[in-house]
Amino acid sequence: MELKFYIESGIIESFVLGLASDEEVAELQHMRKLYPELDTEVEFVERRLERAAFDEPAMPPVEIRDRVLQKIRWEQGHAYSDPSSNYTFINIQPKDGDHITVHRWWKVFFIIFFIMSKVFLFLAIFYYLKYRLSQEQRSDNLHQMIRQEQTQSPLL
Amino acid sequence: MLIERLVIGDPAAKELLYDRYAGALYGIVLQLVPVKERADEVIVKVFFWAFHHIAAFQTSGHRTLFAWLLRKTREFAIKEALPETALTGKELMKQEEGVLQQFYMILPADQQQVFRLSYFKGLSITTIARLLALPEEQINDILKDAMKSFRQFLKETWN
Structure with a gap:
């Protein structure tokens, strides 16, 4: 009771x-x-x-399910990775066929590659302009020399 | 069994847990947090938490995974809830629907007030007593009466 x-x-x-x-x-x-x-x-x-x-269920948006399941896949990927390995990976989205997983060093490599490409582009434009300037100066000098020769020749 | 599979970290079991309970929990969350973005966030947090703390279910005192998840859902929802003054009215989605709201609507005014502050707002008995300028014992009695009513409500509707 x-x-x-x-x-x-x-x-x-x-x-x-x-x-x-x-x-x-x-x-x-x-x-x-x-x-x-x-x-x-x-x-x-x-x-x-x-x-x-x-x-009275109300299904959450599909992207919420994707977020939760993506986390499961990501953790699963980690669980099966070699624990003794010293490699660190940027996990983009494994095992769905549309994404790849690359080593962290690729990020550094691409940043250096991008910066170097900009430096080389700048140098190429700089030296091209310098070359054009020197060409113009040379042609000006040549014209001057010809004019000088022409002005001197009637006197001879 | 689903719990054993979850404890060993079976990804298919985690998917099953989400598919089985996300809808029912989301329905409850929308009664507690009537802002869609925040309700979505609560669901993500609850399932991440559940996947990592599934072993705690055995010692929680709960007999069903749903009740165990619901308890944590409410905790996260209370943290995510906006103050009522910040709501514009446009974001209210399931305020008048759902089991808890239906139960709330049938309560007498004093029980409504205490149940709302206790369950939906997560306030302690001491805080509610201070807010309503009533003795703690009286708040306790009102909440107990509300729980008796909840028992009747569940038995009559979903027995």
């Missing part, structure tokens, strides 16, 4: 919803040891709440 009164007090519902105080939870756990039938009652309440929630 006392147990029935205890169950009817709503303590199990309070525990299931996370509203029971620490003392109430400790008391419930103690009572569950004394009366194992309370375990069945906890399960009944949880199943009722589960049925109620399943009656």
